Amino acid sequence: GENVEQHPSTLSVQEGDSAVIKCTYSDSASNYFPWYKQELGKGPQLIIDIRSNVGEKKDQRIAVTLNKTAKHFSLHITETQPEDSAVYFCAPLNSGGYQKVTFGTGTKLQVIP
């Protein structure tokens, strides 16, 4: 099965600074790379995703970059705000044959006002 690791496990940044979270995976057949945000007391929610034929995708202050050769992808948050404080999960997916979503261990981001 897919082996997924996230780094760092916790991250504290000053408001306005940038944050980067990295996800490494083991299955070279993975072809879908999403990032989820989980706020306290809620279920995870998709914030951005990228597919294997694209190297980078941006959506306002967030972006995801993909390096398929090295088998990792990263979440970039610029101009961080207190409401960005949450736990972030990656969940690379190999959709061939069946679909089983395996999540990374999570990164707790704290944005200090």
Next chain:
Amino acid sequence: NAGVTQTPKFRVLKTGQSMTLLCAQDMNHEYMYWYRQDPGMGLRLIHYSVGEGTTAKGEVPDGYNVSRLKKQNFLLGLESAAPSQTSVYFCASSGELNTEAFFGQGTRLTVV
């Protein structure tokens, strides 16, 4: 739009009791999942289903059973609850391949 609905939201069980957690989705999704989330452990897959009438084991299936008799519902059963099953349980569903997973709000289960 309801999306993914889990019931109940909270439950306290005594060791050895049984219960069923219900997950319902109204998006006509093929794939459904049950996860547990423990502090510092992230989300771990218990069981999943790739369609009505099918189920499969995830990473941590022991002590749990599931059923998917109807496409919109995915049930998670605990036959004899143990304190180690104290956790927050999340159900999720997804549609076409390579699409996002939609999560319910979670069920906080405490086994005493």
